[in-house]
Amino acid sequence: MDFELNEDQQQIKQSIRQFAEAELAPHVSEWDEAQHFPLELRPKFAELGIMGVLVPEEYGGAGMGYIEYATIIEELARVDPSIGLAIAGHNSLGVGHIQIAGSEKQKQKYLAPLARGEHFAAWGLTEPSSGSDASSMRTTAVRRDGGWVLNGTKNFITNASFAETTVALAITDRATGSHGISAFIIERGTKGFSVAKKENKLGMRASDTASLVFDDCFVPGANLIGEVGQGFVQAMKVLDGGRISIAALGVGIAQGAYEAALKYAKERTQFGRPIAEFQAIQFKLADMATQIDAARLLTYRAAALKSRGKTTTRESSMAKLYASEVAVRVAEESVQIHGGYGYIKDYPAEKYWRDSKLCTIGEGTSEIQRTVIARQLLRN
Numbered sequence: 001m002d003f004e005l006n007e008d009q010q011q012i013k014q015s016i017r018q019f020a021e022a023e024l025a026p027h028v029s030e031w032d033e034a035q036h037f038p039l040e041l042r043p044k045f046a047e048l049g050i051m052g053v054l055v056p057e058e059y060g061g062a063g064m065g066y067i068e069y070a071t072i073i074e075e076l077a078r079v080d081p082s083i084g085l086a087i088a089g090h091n092s093l094g095v096g097h098i099q100i101a102g103s104e105k106q107k108q109k110y111l112a113p114l115a116r117g118e119h120f121a122a123w124g125l126t127e128p129s130s131g132s133d134a135s136s137m138r139t140t141a142v143r144r145d146g147g148w149v150l151n152g153t154k155n156f157i158t159n160a161s162f163a164e165t166t167v168a169l170a171i172t173d174r175a176t177g178s179h180g181i182s183a184f185i186i187e188r189g190t191k192g193f194s195v196a197k198k199e200n201k202l203g204m205r206a207s208d209t210a211s212l213v214f215d216d217c218f219v220p221g222a223n224l225i226g227e228v229g230q231g232f233v234q235a236m237k238v239l240d241g242g243r244i245s246i247a248a249l250g251v252g253i254a255q256g257a258y259e260a261a262l263k264y265a266k267e268r269t270q271f272g273r274p275i276a277e278f279q280a281i282q283f284k285l286a287d288m289a290t291q292i293d294a295a296r297l298l299t300y301r302a303a304a305l306k307s308r309g310k311t312t313t314r315e316s317s318m319a320k321l322y323a324s325e326v327a328v329r330v331a332e333e334s335v336q337i338h339g340g341y342g343y344i345k346d347y348p349a350e351k352y353w354r355d356s357k358l359c360t361i362g363e364g365t366s367e368i369q370r371t372v373i374a375r376q377l378l379r380n
Contacts, residue, residue, distance in 0.1 A: 003297070005071065012064075018115035019048060020079035028080045031206035032351060035198075037086060039162060045087070046117025050076075053091050054241075055099055058302075059107055061115035066241070071250035074296075077252025080260075081355040082206035084252055085186035085362075088245035089158035089207075089258040090114070094121025096241055097167045097183060101234040110165050110185055114190070124154035124168035125235060132196045133367050134169075135178040135232060138277055139214060141170035147221045148172075148184060150214035153196070156362075160210035161195050162187045168212070169231045176229065183231035186221040187364035192217030203354030240312050242363045243320035247299040250359040251292060257327075257334035257352035258288045264338050275337070284337060288330045314376035322339035324359035331356040 005013060023041060031038060044203050045051050053069045055061020069091065077084030098111045099120075113119045124336025130136045150170055150282035160166075166186045169295075173180030196211040226234060262285060275281050302315040331353040335342035342349040360366045 001361070002020040003300075005067070009068055009071060011074055012068050015048065015077075015133040016050070016072050020076055020083075024076070024080045024083055028206075028348070028351070029123070029345065031080070031082065033205075035200070035205045036080070037159075037208045041337060042117060042120075043158055051085055051090065051117035052095065052115025054345040055111060055115035058351040059099075059115050060112045062109040066244060067300060067307060069102070070112035070244060070251075070299050071304045073245050073248040074252035074255065074299075076247045078256040079252050079354070080206065081256075082204045084249050085207040085358070086159055088242070088249055089123065090121045090163075092242035093123030093158070093238060094163065094167050096220035097123060097225065097234060097238045098185065100237055101183065101230070101335065102185075105227075106185060106225065113368060114165060117330060119164035120159050122157050122159040122163035122212075122372060123238070124157050124166055126156045126200070128155050128204060128273065128321070131348055132365060135181065137169065137171060137181070139168070139170040140259040141172050141182060141184065142173075144218070144319075148219045148224065150186075150192075150217040150219060150334075151212050153211060155197075155211040156199065157212055158209055158233075160186050160212055161198060161208045163244070166193075166212065167225065168214070169172065169235060172213075172228055173233075178232040179229050179233075182228050183225040183234055184219045186214075186219055189337070190217060190219070190236050202357065203351070204358050238318045239363060241306060242298060244306060245368075246359055246363050247302065247319035249298055249315070250320075250325075250356070251296050253327040253352055253359065254288070254292045254295065254323070254330040255354050257331040257356070258285070258292060259347060260348045260352065261285065261288065261334040261337040264349075281337060284333050286380045287362070288333055291330060295319070295326040298307075298322050317364070317369040317372040320359075320364065320365055321373065323327055323367060324356075327356040327359050328353075334342075 049062035052061030053064050059065040073084050077213045095114050114121050127137050141148040141150050172182040194213050196213050198210040268275050298319040302312050302319040306312045318369040338349045341347045
């Protein structure tokens with residue numbers, strides 16, 4: 001068992017860190033205030049290969065594994081969690097669904113431009129009345145004239161405002177519950193498909209989050225992903241990988257918040273010496289560093305198993321649960337170490353704190369993760 005990144009993985013980590021510090025760091029506050037996602041950086045995202053991290057090279061992707069992917073998301077989130085979230089949503093959800101369950105024609109038509117960075121992806125599962133209980137969704141898809149007509153609303157959708165390709169789930173047979181849910185690919189500009197309210201969020205403000213509306217939206221039959229009624233099963237597989245990316249996002253947030261606190265503790269003096277010399281602060285830093293390492297190891301374990309083709313439902317949920325809650329704890333301690341300065345926007349601590357909370361909610365709340373883990377344990 002190797003606990004260190006290999007040389008290639010270290011190089012990927014370093015290149016993403018350099019990019020994040022050069023291209024993202026100077027604009028973090030500006031983008032946060034303006035709720036601006038930097039689409040102008042899409043060519044650089046594509047050049048770095050982070051738009052198709054897990055996609056095979058034959059479809060224009062980077063052909064990397066989940067360890068590399070987790071490292072990339074962590075390094076982006078360490079500097080700007082909003083960018084990490086947008087890239088994670090693109091790769092794990094929209095792109096991931098097509099890669100996992102799409103046909104060869106769908107991969108050639110949609111996966112390839114997504115992986116090359118020509119298009120952004122969004123993924124529509126959550127609805128105003130169905131969050132944790134995804135199987136109770138109300139969006140419907142009815143067969144008609146060689147295709148399907150969708151009606152309904154999706155909300156809290158990452159990249160919704162600008163994604164060229166959206167994968168959305170809808171009820172095709174309500175009588176069969178979760179076995180009556182199917183997945184569809186919808187192109188931007190399709191008649192009856194529109195972006196509605198953009199959310200004004202607490203944190204992750206540069207990551208675009210909006211609602212999607214389907215109003216008699218016709219989708220060709222060729223855009224059904226897999227078989228009718230397999231959408232929910234597909235979505236659960238997608239989420240196993242997606243939760244690894246949220247775990248990595250949490251680790252990155254925690255690492256950034258910790259580094260900010262460590263730097264401040266070395267510079268801030270009280271009673272004639274740096275506050276880092278006081279045991280109360282030292283204990284906080286020690287706990288923060290230990291928890292981050294534990295979260296990272298859980299994330300890498302899930303990522304390594306996923307790369308080997310293993311089912312990672314339990315491991316992904318454990319990593320997501322622990323890393324997301326560590327992100328919140330470490331970010332809060334970072335604010336505490338900064339004292340009054342942690343509460344103002346001149347220092348990065350308050351933003352890490354605001355951003356961290358989403359990790360315990362998105363792609364399955366902490367409560368849902370505990371439920372998933374418990375079910376896995378009780379099956380044995």
